[in-house]
Amino acid sequence: xxxxxxxxxxxxxxxxxxxxxxxxxxxxxxxxxxxxxxxxxxxxxxxxxxxxxxxxxxxxxxxxxxxxxxxxxxxxxxxxxxxxxxxxxxxxxxxxxxxxxxxxxxxxxxxxx
Amino acid sequence: xxxxxxxxxxxxxxxxxxxxxxxxxxxxxxxxxxxxxxxxxxxxxxxxxxxxxxxxxxxxxxxxxxxxxxxxxxxxxxxxxxxxxxxxxxxxxxxxxxxxxxxxxxxxxxxxx
Numbered sequence: 001x002x003x004x005x006x007x008x009x010x011x012x013x014x015x016x017x018x019x020x021x022x023x024x025x026x027x028x029x030x031x032x033x034x035x036x037x038x039x040x041x042x043x044x045x046x047x048x049x050x051x052x053x054x055x056x057x058x059x060x061x062x063x064x065x066x067x068x069x070x071x072x073x074x075x076x077x078x079x080x081x082x083x084x085x086x087x088x089x090x091x092x093x094x095x096x097x098x099x100x101x102x103x104x105x106x107x108x109x110x111x112x113x
Numbered sequence: 114x115x116x117x118x119x120x121x122x123x124x125x126x127x128x129x130x131x132x133x134x135x136x137x138x139x140x141x142x143x144x145x146x147x148x149x150x151x152x153x154x155x156x157x158x159x160x161x162x163x164x165x166x167x168x169x170x171x172x173x174x175x176x177x178x179x180x181x182x183x184x185x186x187x188x189x190x191x192x193x194x195x196x197x198x199x200x201x202x203x204x205x206x207x208x209x210x211x212x213x214x215x216x217x218x219x220x221x222x223x224x225x226x
Binding site: 005090102106 | 115117135146155158163171205211215216
């Protein structure tokens with residue numbers, strides 16, 4: 001069964017510093033990987049996805065993620081965090097042949113001014 | 114506006130009652146997915162419909178049911194409500210039955226008192 005682990009409940013980072021949100025996954029076969037962001041009282045907004053090809057994926061708002069097959073990871077990164085990046089971040093995976101996304105529990109990111 | 118419309122945005126009801134949540138998918142999308150977001154369980158997949166037919170089922174309680182109508186809108190029915198059913202219910206849509214492009218609505222916040 002497909003699953004995702006986001007090991008940290010909260011990530012605190014100073015504004016201007018690099019931001020990393022960790023994600024590891026478990027699937028049978030090749031994974032399709034996603035990152036979403038949720039602002040308070042809002043729905044999920046798509047950031048980026050890995051389907052195939054280049055392991056480094058660039059997405060919205062300056063975010064990027066690196067697919068690492070050997071470590072089964074898909075960490076989200078941003079070189080310089082903004083206060084407005086404070087939100088809840090979800091990693092998700094879909095395995096081939098499965099119709100739905102499996103989400104991690106989410107990471108609260110707090111960017112400190 | 115993501116193109117996926119969920120109504121109502123907020124719902125407060127008493128234990129034992131029944132409610133209906135509505136989702137209109139993005140124009141052209143045939144698949145509708147329902148997810149439940151709660152503090153303790155995170156984002157849980159409930160059920161998927163594609164072009165009017167049920168396609169996948171997740172952790173959906175027997176007290177919950179859903180359907181997709183010919184105009185492709187979907188309704189999630191929750192009955193015999195319990196305090197633990199209080200959550201944010203999201204709808205997402207996609208063009209295909211198995212997709213890597215999902216659009217999420219802003220959710221319906223259900224509070225059971």
